[in-house]
Amino acid sequence: MSDMMNSKNSNETETSKVKKKVSFHTLGCRLNFSETGSISQGFADRGYEIVDFGEPSDVTFINTCTVTDSADSTCRNLIRKAYKASPEGRIVVAGCYAQMDAPRISKMTGVDLVLGTTEKYKVFEYLEEDEADAIHIDKSADFYGAATSVSEGHTRAFLKIQDGCNYVCSFCIIPFARGRSKAISVDQALKEAQSIVDAGFKEIILTGVNIGEYETTSGEKLTDLVKAVLNIDGLERLRLSSVEPNTITDELLEVLKSSPKFLDHFHIPLQSGNDEILTAMKRKYRVDDYKKVIDKIIKFFPEAGIGADVICGFPGETEEQFMDTYNLMRDLPLTHFHVFPYSKRKNTVASRMEDHIQHPQKKARVKSLIALGEAKLRMFSEDQVGTQSEVLFERRNKKGLWEGYTTNFVRVNVDSSEDLKNQVRTVYINSFENNRLQADLLQ
Numbered sequence: 098m099s100d101m102m103n104s105k106n107s108n109e110t111e112t113s114k115v116k117k118k119v120s121f122h123t124l125g126c127r128l129n130f131s132e133t134g135s136i137s138q139g140f141a142d143r144g145y146e147i148v149d150f151g152e153p154s155d156v157t158f159i160n161t162c163t164v165t166d167s168a169d170s171t172c173r174n175l176i177r178k179a180y181k182a183s184p185e186g187r188i189v190v191a192g193c194y195a196q197m198d199a200p201r202i203s204k205m206t207g208v209d210l211v212l213g214t215t216e217k218y219k220v221f222e223y224l225e226e227d228e229a230d231a232i233h234i235d236k237s238a239d240f241y242g243a244a245t246s247v248s249e250g251h252t253r254a255f256l257k258i259q260d261g262c263n264y265v266c267s268f269c270i271i272p273f274a275r276g277r278s279k280a281i282s283v284d285q286a287l288k289e290a291q292s293i294v295d296a297g298f299k300e301i302i303l304t305g306v307n308i309g310e311y312e313t314t315s316g317e318k319l320t321d322l323v324k325a326v327l328n329i330d331g332l333e334r335l336r337l338s339s340v341e342p343n344t345i346t347d348e349l350l351e352v353l354k355s356s357p358k359f360l361d362h363f364h365i366p367l368q369s370g371n372d373e374i375l376t377a378m379k380r381k382y383r384v385d386d387y388k389k390v391i392d393k394i395i396k397f398f399p400e401a402g403i404g405a406d407v408i409c410g411f412p413g414e415t416e417e418q419f420m421d422t423y424n425l426m427r428d429l430p431l432t433h434f435h436v437f438p439y440s441k442r443k444n445t446v447a448s449r450m451e452d453h454i455q456h457p458q459k460k461a462r463v464k465s466l467i468a469l470g471e472a473k474l475r476m477f478s479e480d481q482v483g484t485q486s487e488v489l490f491e492r493r494n495k496k497g498l499w500e501g502y503t504t505n506f507v508r509v510n511v512d513s514s515e516d517l518k519n520q521v522r523t524v525y526i527n528s529f530e531n532n533r534l535q536a537d538l539l540q
């Protein structure tokens with residue numbers, strides 16, 4: 098017996114000796130996280146051990162973002178950090194920033210491979226080629242199927258249904274980095290969704306760059322996809338990631354409302370509350386259209402949590418125009434603010450505009466909107482005290498309390514000796530303390 102154990106142990110030791118290590122760092126949007134999830138699964142399937150970023154590893158994979166200047170410089174810092182941790186390892190830099198600035202990235206010490214937004218899925222082939230300092234960027238870029246990943250708490254899964262964007266918002270570099278809109282078929286999305294559910298996930302978030310523009314080559318629309326996914330047995334909860342306001346239709350809201358699986362939580366980018374700025378941004382709606390969309394959502398989902406992206410300090414934005422945004426966000430039932438200072442992106446129309454706003458002014462505007470957003474989220478949370486919600490529990494926190502989100506996306510803590518991980522339970526919300534809802538289990 099002990100010999101058998103010894104031989105097993107020595108085999109294990111040998112296996113672990115030869116097992117290669119890979120670490121990941123992801124910047125940017127949920128879509129990027131979803132894609133890293135899919136790629137990390139590919140490494141795991143090939144026998145790699147996944148270790149934390151910053152630990153010595155044979156391969157470090159950095160999935161980048163280029164939405165702002167600071168995302169670019171964070172990426173370069175991460176490359177330096179990865180090289181310091183593993184000077185002998187191979188560093189792969191992939192994604193949107195890699196697509197846009199490959200020559201500069203490839204010159205950085207330690208970088209072996211620079212892969213664009215679609216080439217990143219071929220990382221395994223490129224690693225085998227063993228070609229130092231290789232750049233692989235494909236501008237014609239086909240869509241690389243659905244990619245799923247698991248949230249931090251391993252209870253929610255992101256399903257990528259669309260990539261790229263056909264809009265030309267004047268500040269945005271994404272269409273350059275990810276190309277034109279492409280979608281996976283409803284059939285393919287259903288297969289992916291089914292395998293996510295079969296793996297034990299209760300909640301799926303449909304994600305993409307501009308999912309409101311989801312349309313397959315055979316003409317299937319987002320409503321067709323949502324209807325089909327909502328019918329999957331075993332799926333308990335569905336959310337949509339960011340949806341452009343001009344793509345929210347009555348038909349879509351009716352489909353979402355038709356199933357209790359769809360949660361009352363939306364993310365509708367605003368960007369500015371002033372029509373002149375929206376025009377200069379080349380957005381496809383004006384303030385009145387946005388208000389109507391939010392009103393409509395509230396009619397269908399009265400308790401909805403609604404997130405909104407906003408940009409402060411777009412070129413030429415006056416104090417009055419900024420205050421239009423501030424007042425609109427104060428008055429509309431928006432609950433989760435995502436506030437960004439305008440960031441100049443090379444080759445975009447906005448980068449060539451005059452009257453760029455000074456950094457301190459942008460910073461002050463960002464600060465005041467963040468403060469407003471925090472106050473509104475606090476009020477929204479307090480309003481939920483004394484109500485019930487269905488919560489999907491994700492993990493126990495450091496204080497030993499179970500954490501999860503209400504249907505309308507507010508964090509909840511529950512004190513329970515039960516193992517609640519990955520369970521959807523009804524709770525009664527007692528109070529709002531330390532920036533968290535505190536609740537009791539009802540069943």
Ligand code: SF4
Nearest residue numbers: 262264265266269271
């Ligand atoms: S909708 Fe506008 S902001 Fe969003 S990805 Fe497309 S171009 Fe960029």
